[in-house]
Amino acid sequence: MQEFRLIAKIRELFPTPAGMTGIGDDCAILPQGDGQDLLVSTDLLVEGVHFLRDGIAPFDLGWKTAAVNLSDIAAMGGQPVATFLCSALCGDLPAGWMLSFLEGYKAVSERFGAALLGGDTSRSLSQLCFNVTVLGRCPSNRAVRRNAAWPGDRICVTGFLGDSAAGLKSILAGLAETPLVQRLRTRHTRPFPRVEEGLSLAGMPGIGAMMDISDGVAADLPHILEESGTGAVVDTTSLPLSDELRALCTAEGWDAVELALCGGEDYELLFTCRPDARIPVPHQVIGEIVPGNGIRWEGSDRDFAGFEHKFGK
Amino acid sequence: MQEFRLIAKIRELFPTPAGMTGIGDDCAILPQGDGQDLLVSTDLLVEGVHFLRDGIAPFDLGWKTAAVNLSDIAAMGGQPVATFLCSALCGDLPAGWMLSFLEGYKAVSERFGAALLGGDTSRSLSQLCFNVTVLGRCPSNRAVRRNAAWPGDRICVTGFLGDSAAGLKSILAGLAETPLVQRLRTRHTRPFPRVEEGLSLAGMPGIGAMMDISDGVAADLPHILEESGTGAVVDTTSLPLSDELRALCTAEGWDAVELALCGGEDYELLFTCRPDARIPVPHQVIGEIVPGNGIRWEGSDRDFAGFEHKFGK
Numbered sequence: 001m002q003e004f005r006l007i008a009k010i011r012e013l014f015p016t017p018a019g020m021t022g023i024g025d026d027c028a029i030l031p032q033g034d035g036q037d038l039l040v041s042t043d044l045l046v047e048g049v050h051f052l053r054d055g056i057a058p059f060d061l062g063w064k065t066a067a068v069n070l071s072d073i074a075a076m077g078g079q080p081v082a083t084f085l086c087s088a089l090c091g092d093l094p095a096g097w098m099l100s101f102l103e104g105y106k107a108v109s110e111r112f113g114a115a116l117l118g119g120d121t122s123r124s125l126s127q128l129c130f131n132v133t134v135l136g137r138c139p140s141n142r143a144v145r146r147n148a149a150w151p152g153d154r155i156c157v158t159g160f161l162g163d164s165a166a167g168l169k170s171i172l173a174g175l176a177e178t179p180l181v182q183r184l185r186t187r188h189t190r191p192f193p194r195v196e197e198g199l200s201l202a203g204m205p206g207i208g209a210m211m212d213i214s215d216g217v218a219a220d221l222p223h224i225l226e227e228s229g230t231g232a233v234v235d236t237t238s239l240p241l242s243d244e245l246r247a248l249c250t251a252e253g254w255d256a257v258e259l260a261l262c263g264g265e266d267y268e269l270l271f272t273c274r275p276d277a278r279i280p281v282p283h284q285v286i287g288e289i290v291p292g293n294g295i296r297w298e299g300s301d302r303d304f305a306g307f308e309h310k311f312g313k
Numbered sequence: 314m315q316e317f318r319l320i321a322k323i324r325e326l327f328p329t330p331a332g333m334t335g336i337g338d339d340c341a342i343l344p345q346g347d348g349q350d351l352l353v354s355t356d357l358l359v360e361g362v363h364f365l366r367d368g369i370a371p372f373d374l375g376w377k378t379a380a381v382n383l384s385d386i387a388a389m390g391g392q393p394v395a396t397f398l399c400s401a402l403c404g405d406l407p408a409g410w411m412l413s414f415l416e417g418y419k420a421v422s423e424r425f426g427a428a429l430l431g432g433d434t435s436r437s438l439s440q441l442c443f444n445v446t447v448l449g450r451c452p453s454n455r456a457v458r459r460n461a462a463w464p465g466d467r468i469c470v471t472g473f474l475g476d477s478a479a480g481l482k483s484i485l486a487g488l489a490e491t492p493l494v495q496r497l498r499t500r501h502t503r504p505f506p507r508v509e510e511g512l513s514l515a516g517m518p519g520i521g522a523m524m525d526i527s528d529g530v531a532a533d534l535p536h537i538l539e540e541s542g543t544g545a546v547v548d549t550t551s552l553p554l555s556d557e558l559r560a561l562c563t564a565e566g567w568d569a570v571e572l573a574l575c576g577g578e579d580y581e582l583l584f585t586c587r588p589d590a591r592i593p594v595p596h597q598v599i600g601e602i603v604p605g606n607g608i609r610w611e612g613s614d615r616d617f618a619g620f621e622h623k624f625g626k
Contacts, residue, residue, distance in 0.1 A: 006411060006434050010398075013415055014422075014429035020395070021430075028430035030395065030448070034347035040431065042355075042446050044399035048438040082333070082343065085323075086357035086444055098319060102326055109327075116327035117334075117341035118353065121319050125361045127437065131399055131444035133355050135343070 024227060025146050026075035026211050027136065037143055039136035041072035047128040055171050058097045060189035062104030065130050068214065070112050071193035071267045073136035075212035076143040077202020080114040080195060086131040088124035112195050144202050144271070147227035149209040153272035153289040155232060158197050158281060160242040161217065162256060163187035165263020169254065180244050191267035197281040198269060206277030208289070216264040217286070218304035221295060224272065234287035236261070237299035261304045337540060338459050339388035339524050340449065350456055352449035354385035360441040368484050371410045373502035375417030378443050381527065383425050384506040384580045386449035388525035389456040390515020393427040393508060399444040401437035425508050457515050457584070460540035462522040466585035468545060468600040469592065471510050473555040474530065475569060476500035478576020482567065493557050504580040510594040511582060519590030521602070529577040530599070531617035534608060537585065547600035549574070550612035574617045 007023065016022030021029035027039040045065055047053055056064070066083060073080045085105065089098060109116060114134065167188030170181045177185075194212070201207055209224045217234070225232055239260045249256040272289055273279060287298075297304060320336065329335030334342035340352040358378055360366055369377070379396060386393045398418065402411060422429060427447065480501030483494045490498075507525070514520055522537045530547070538545055552573045562569040585602055586592060600611075610617060 009412065010415060010429065010432075013419055016430065017428050020428065022428065023431050028395070028397070030430070032345050032347060032351075033349070034345060036346070038345075038351070040395075040397060040446070040448070042397045042399055042431065042444065043433050044401050044435060044442065044444050046401045046435065046437045046442060049401065049436055082341070082353075084341070084353060084355045084446065086355055088357050088359045088362065088442070099322065102323060106326055115330050115333065115335065116323065117329065117343070118336050118355065119323075120356050122357060122359065123362055124359045124440065126439055127442075129357065129359060129401070129440075129442050131355065131357050133353070133397065133446040135353070 021145070026072040027078070027143070029143050031140060035140050036137050037140050039073055039076050039078040039138060039143060040133065041069060042131065042133040043069055045130045053128060056189055058100035059104035062101035063108045063190050065132055066105045067108045067191045067193050068267060069132040069134040070108065070114060070195060071191065071212045073134055074193045074195040074198035075210055075269065076136070076138065077198045077210065078136035078138040078143060079199065080112045081135045081137055082115045082117040083109060084117060084133040085119040087119070087121050088129040089121070090124050090126065090128060112193065138202065142202055144207055144210040146209050146211050146224045149224050149228035149230050149272040149289045151230055151289050151291045152275060153208045154275055154285050155221070155234065155270070155272050155287040155289060156279065156283045156285050157213065157217070157240060157268050157270050158194050158283050159266070159268040160240050160245065161213070161266050161268065162245050162260030162263050163242050164191065164265040165259040166245050166248055166254065168265070169259070170248065180247060183244050184248060188265060191265065193267060194269045200280045201269065201271055204273065204277060204280055206274035208272035208274070210269060210271040213266040213268050213270050214264060216262045217270060218261040219264065220270055224270070225293060225295070231290045231292035231294050232287055233290055233296045233298055235298045238284065238286050240284040257300065258304065334458070339385040340391070340456070342456050344453060348453050349450050350453050352386055352389050352391040352451060352456060353446065354382060355444065355446040356382055358443045366441060369502055371413035372417035375414035376421045376503050378445055379418045379421045380504045380506050381580060382445040382447040383421065383427060383508060384504065384525045386447055387506045387508040387511035388523060388582060389449070389451065389458070390511045390523065391449035391451040391456060392512065393425045393447060393449045395428045395430040395448045396422060397430060397446040398432040400432070400434050401442040402434070403437050403439065403441060425506065451515065455515055457520055457523040459522050459524050459537045462537050462541035462543050462585040462602045464543055464602050464604045465588060466521045466602040467588055467598050468534070468547065468583070468585050468602060469596045469598050470526065470530070470553060470581050470583050471507050471594060471596050472579070472581040473553045473558065474526070474579050474581065475558050475573030475576050476555050477504065477578040478572040479558050479561055479567065481578070482572070483561065493560060496557050497561060501578060504578065506580060507582045513593045514582065514584055517586065517590060517593055519587035521585035521587070523582060523584040526579040526581050526583050527577060529575045530583060531574040532577065533583055537583070538606060538608070544603045544605035544607050545600055546603055546609045546611055548611045551597065551599050553597040570613065571617065
C-alpha cells in the first residue's frame with residue numbers, strides 16, 4: 001500500500017470531529033477555548049530510511065530531529081511550545097552518542113523556546129528510531145492551512161532550495177569536505193526552522209496557503225493544490241538557487257533545478273498570497289496559482305516528481 | 314546507559330518551565346488558561362522489543378497500541394481527547410495487515426472518545442515501529458500525580474494483576490489455546506484502559522498518588538515512592554489474583570505472585586489514598602505508604618524486581 005493510499009484509508013476510518021482539524025495539514029488544530037488554538041505534529045525517524053548513522057554526527061541528528069518538527073509549527077505560522085522525544089536505541093551505540101544527540105536537540109529547541117516535556121526511552125534490535133511530537137499555539141483561527149490557495153495567488157518560498165539535497169548528495173558521493181561542500185552539508189544536517197518567518201506570514205494580510213518543504217516543491221506543492229482545489233504554474237528559471245549550489249552543480253555535472261525541486265529537506269516555507277500582499281520576509285516568487293489542477297513547469301521540458309515512501313503489497 | 318540514567322540526564326539538560334509539569338509522570342501537564350489542563354503522553358513500540366509480529370494479531374496490536382496510551386491519560390485521571398499515530402512499516406507486510414491494525418486501533422479509541430487527528434507513515438527496513446501520542450484534559454490542578462503519596466495512605470490497585478503476564482508467558486511457551494488460556498491472552502493483547510475509574514478517582518476526596526501499571530507493581534510503585542519521598546509495605550498475600558491466573562499457575566507450576574508483581578502490562582491503576590477515603594471504584598488494598606524509602610514485601614522472603622530496558626554502554 002502506498003503512503004497516500006494508506007493515509008486516505010486512515011482519513012476514511014477516522015473522521016475528524018467538528019471544530020478540529022485533523023489529517024491533511026502540517027499540524028492538527030485543536031481549539032482551546034481561551035482564544036488560542038493548539039497545534040500538534042508528530043514525526044517518526046527510522047535509521048536507514050530517514051537517516052544513516054554513519055552519515056550524520058549525533059549532535060546534528062539531534063538538531064535535525066527537533067528542527068524538522070519545529071518546522072511543522074512554523075508551517076502553520078505558530079509559536080512552538082513544547083516537544084516530546086521517544087528514542088529506541090541499539091545496544092551497540094557508543095558511549096556519549098546519545099548525549100551529543102541531546103545537546104543538538106537542546107540547541108535548536110532552546111533557540112525557538114520549545115521545552116522538552118516528556119517522551120520515552122527503550123531499546124531497539126537493529127535500527128535506531130526516534131519520534132518527536134511538537135506542540136505549538138496560535139491565536140484562534142489564525143493557523144495558515146494548506147487549503148487556502150486561490151487562483152491568482154503568487155507562489156513563494158523563503159530561503160534557497162536544493163542546498164540540503166546537494167549536501168546529502170555530496171555525503172553519499174563521498175566528496176572531499178571543501179568549505180563549499182561543508183556549507184551545503186550544514187544545510188542538510190542543521191536545517192533552520194522558519195519559525196519567525198512563519199509567525200510574520202501568519203499575520204500578513206493576503207496570506208493564502210502555507211506548508212514547509214520537506215519532500216521538495218515538486219512533491220509538496222501538490223498537497224496545497226489538492227487541498228485547495230487549484231492548479232499551479234511554476235517558473236523553473238526563477239528558483240532561488242544559492243551560489244554554493246550553482247558552483248557545486250557546475251563542478252560535478254549535477255542538475256541544480258532537479259535538486260531544488262525534487263531533493264527535499266529544505267525546511268523552507270512554501271506559501272501563496274494575493275499579488276498585492278506586502279510580504280514581510282525575504283522570499284522568492286516562483287509561480288502562480290491557477291484554476292484547474294496539477295503543475296505546469298515553465299522553462300523546462302521535464303516533469304518533476306517527488307519522493308514517496310513505498311511499503312506493503 | 315541505563316534507561317533511568319538517561320532519563321535523569323534528560324531531566325538535567327531540559328529543565329521544565331515554571332507552571333508546566335514535564336518528565337517524571339505518566340503525562341506532561343500544560344495549563345491552558347481556560348480552567349483546563351492539557352495532558353500529553355507519547356510512547357514508541359518497536360517490533361522485537363515491545364511486541365512480536367507473530368505473537369499478536371494485527372487487530373490486537375492496533376488495539377493495544379492505542380490502549381496503552383489511553384491508559385496514560387487514565388493514570389492522571391484525565392479524559393482522552395485525541396491521538397496521533399506514526400507508523401514505520403516493512404515491505405514484507407501482508408496486504409490487509411495494516412487495515413486490521415487500524416480497525417483495532419479505532420475500536421478502543423472510539424470506546425473512549427479519542428479522535429485520531431494525525432501522524433505520519435513511512436517505511437522501515439526490518440522492524441515495524443509505531444508511535445502514539447495521546448492528548449487528554451482535566452480541570453486545572455486536578456490531574457493525579459505520582460508525587461502525592463503520604464505516609465499512612467493505603468496502596469490500592471484496580472482489577473487483577475498478573476493476567477497479562479501469564480497470557481504472554483502462555484504464548485511464548487506455546488501452550489494450547491484452552492478457554493482459560495484464551496482469557497488470559499486477551500488480557501495481554503487487549504488491555505482495557507481504566508479511563509472511567511481514573512476519572513472517578515481523580516474526583517475522590519483523599520486521593521493521593523496514581524499511575525498505571527505497565528512494568529509491574531514491583532517496578533512501578535518505586536516511581537511513586539521516589540517522587541513522593543516515601544517508602545511502602547506491600548502485603549504479597551493480598552494481591553488481586555484472578556481464578557484463571559491461579560488455575561494456570563497451579564497447572565504449569567508458575568509463580569502467580571511473581572507474575573502479579575513483576576510481569577507488567579496490566580494497565581490497571583495503582584493509587585494511594587487516605588485510609589478513610591470512600592473509594593468509588595472496585596479495587597484491592599495491597600499495602601501502605603510508610604516513611605522512609607524502598608518497599609518491604611510482607612508475606613514473602615523474596616525481593617521482587619521489575620524489568621528495565623538496557624542499552625548503550
